[in-house]
Amino acid sequence: EAGVTQFPSHSVIEKGQTVTLRCDPISGHDNLYWYRRVMGKEIKFLLHFVKESKQDESGMPNNRFLAERTGGTYSTLKVQPAELEDSGVYFCASSNRVAGGGYTFGSGTRLTVV
């Protein structure tokens, strides 16, 4: 079984530019989550998709962040325009259950905004 795949693994962009991160969950996993870890801080929840619907987006920091999951398969997270404080590692996770664990994480995308 292929794991959760994230692309790109690293991205360096200038302040004000746009970046799009992609996550391919494990096939058949309806639940997809985005998390972010900024330097020295804990991994923070951003949002949760169930299939193509946003179940919980309470962790999205502001309207510069837009997540989509058209068709309920892969998801994208766009940051536009990027700010310095957006730098960090963005993790995606998927699960075939809503509760009780079973979360598999991708290797993350390290975003650096300069």
Next chain:
Amino acid sequence: QKEVEQNSGPLSVPEGAIASLNCTYSDRVSQSFFWYRQYSGKSPELIMSIYSNGDKEDGRFTAQLNKASQYVSLLIRDSQPSDSATYLCAVNSPPSFGAGTTVTVRA
């Protein structure tokens, strides 16, 4: 108050010793508790989940949960150099994470 707090590291233990990791959480109605291991530059990997008060053992790992004290711990027995990693405590579904404790096992 942070939602999930872990004992500050880093934690250095000799090979063969017991590594003890602690975690407290603020949400009294939490029902799901997890320990993840993260090697440098890699994704978090689930190593233990616990849902009921008491101990849960899996190989060299033991998770302990005390809901009254809002406390969950992880013991690593017979620590090996390959256990050197950051250990993340997570609570609830979807999980809320602590900042992690970095463990180094000295050969």
